[in-house]
Amino acid sequence: MRILLVEDESKTADYLRKGLGESGYMVSVARDGNDGRHLIEEEEFDLIVLDVMLPGLDGWQLLKIVRQRGATPVLFLTARDAVEDRVKGLELGADDYLVKPFSYAELLARVRTLLRRGPPRELDxxxxxxxxxxxxxxxxxxxxxxxxxxxxxxxxxxxxxxxxxxxxxxxxxxxxxxxxxxxxxxxxxxxxxxxxxxxxxxxxxxxxxxxxxxxxxxxxxxx
Structure with a gap:
């Protein structure tokens, strides 16, 4: 299973790449929105984990690009914890929304849940x-x-x-x-x-x- 992580915080990105790698996933990391867009458009992933606040394109913009291309599951992982942010993310087509700081065990459980879901829902x-x-x-x-x-x-x-x-x-x-x-x-x-x-x-x-x-x-x- 291939996971794309778009995260500009180096410590968080390195921590998650190591943890998810040890859990058996192949993880690609983009450090800003522009690199994230390039990987989204050039490669295929089974799951995309997005931060909202990113240099270049933000997470909302990247999610729209993902949804134009298909139904790849998207998990938002962000410090934006306001209810309106969660609602916005889900209405734009995100599959899940996890707020920082987070438990790695919870994130891993959500990743596994998204990856074993059945056929994707109809595109919006x-x-x-x-x-x-x-x-x-x-x-x-x-x-x-x-x-x-x-x-x-x-x-x-x-x-x-x-x-x-x-x-x-x-x-x-x-x-x-x-x-x-x-x-x-x-x-x-x-x-x-x-x-x-x-x-x-x-x-x-x-x-x-x-x-x-x-x-x-x-x-x-x-x-």
Whole structure:
């Protein structure tokens, strides 16, 4: 199991690297937020332990980067003990929050719990290329520009993004978005896709929603 520790306090970082190493984990240490971002983007980890107050990018910013990339478990380890800080961390997508000073035995127990959890929960944010969907806030943007969608358009885009790179049949899309089966000659899916494209694809040169003749549709960034 690989753990990334992003911690700027040298004594704490060295202590945890030694302890977690002796407990059988491979530990990489980043001493500031910028190094942390580099490792997050370049390598794969089974767990990330983050401080909040860091030189460069802070822990909140790093957590957003982690969540854009996947569902790697994140444990905040920080001196920020205010209730609003804990709530903020969990709302941004952290899996656990431990306040300094801490007991190593408790930290190790929390690490083990996070690493043996089942399948990760659904991501709160989804992204492909410059298209970004925030599930909790129900916001969609492309290249930083806000896109207003109806409830069905949002549900349709969420389905396409969550299954990006997969060929989805019209009947599957209909069953997932409208919760019912449509007759094969019904063009409701085609109409909905056309309306969605007008908002998320047509204004930009790079197209993300692709038609698969005889099959259905796929959302995928071009190579």
């Amino acid at each position: 944010t989804l992204q492909v290329a410059d298209l970004h969907l925030d599930l909790l806030r129900r916001k969609v943007s492309r290249n930083g520009e806000r896109i207003l969608l109806t409830n069905k358009e949002f549900a349709l885009l969420h389905l396409l993004l969550s299954r990006q790179g997969e060929a989805l049949s019209r009947s599957f899309i209909a069953s997932q978005v409208w919760q019912m089966n449509f007759d094969s000659d019904t063009n409701v899916v085609d109409v909905a896709i056309r309306r969605l494209r007008a908002k998320v694809d047509d204004p930009w040169p790079v197209k993300l929603i692709h038609t698969l003749r005889g099959t259905g549709y796929m959302l995928e960034a071009p190579p």
